[in-house]
Amino acid sequence: DAKTTQPPSMDCAEGRAANLPCNHSTISGNEYVYWYRQIHSQGPQYIIHGLKNNETNEMASLIITEDRKSSTLILPHATLRDTAVYYCIVRLLNYGGSQGNLIFGKGTKLSVKP
C-alpha cells in the first residue's frame, strides 16, 4: 500500500504558485520522497525527488520538513499545462527484489484555471 496521504484535488490560478502537500508520517530513514505527475492519457512524468534536504530543479521545488514526515511540492508559476494528477511516493533506498520500485497512491488532481 502507498505510504503517503495527499488531498484528492486542488485548484490553482494560472501564474500563481501551486503548493501540493504530502503526508508521509511513517517514512523511514532509508526512503526517498519522489514526485511524479500524469497528464491525461500519458505516462507518468518524473518531477523531483529528495531524501532530507530541500531540492530544486527546472520544474519544481521540493520542501521536506525536518522530521521528514511531510513535504510540499511547489510549482512556482503554474500554467494550464500543469493540470495533471500529482503523485507523492516514498521509495526504498536499498534495491533488492521488490525494493526500489514506486508504489503509487491516488494522488492530487491539480486543476490550473485561467
Next chain:
Amino acid sequence: SAVISQKPSRDICQRGTSLTIQCQVDSQVTMMFWYRQQPGQSLTLIATANQGSEATYESGFVIDKFPISRPNLTFSTLTVSNMSPEDSSIYLCSAGQGFAGELFFGEGSRLTVL
C-alpha cells in the same frame, strides 16, 4: 534521461486470447518494472522484470497470467494471457538506473478486451 518505447500503443483483443507488450529502452538500465492502470485508477505495480532470471511478482499477480521476459538490459516483454474484459487497462513499462535515481515511464499500452 531514458526514452522508453512501448508496442503496441493500443490494441483491441478478443476474450481468451493473449497479447505480448514490448518495452524498449534507449539505454542500458538496471531496473525495469511493469504497471497496470485500470480506468480512472492509479498505477498498480505488477512485477519487477529481472534480467536473466524470473520476474518478481506483487501480491495478486501471477506468472501464468502475466509472464514477463527480460533478455537484456534494454528490453522486456509482458504477456497478458487468456484475456478477459477485466484485463482492459493501460499497461506501463518503467525503467531506471540505480536505486536512488529517476524511474522513467513509457506512454503505455492501452488494451481493450471484448
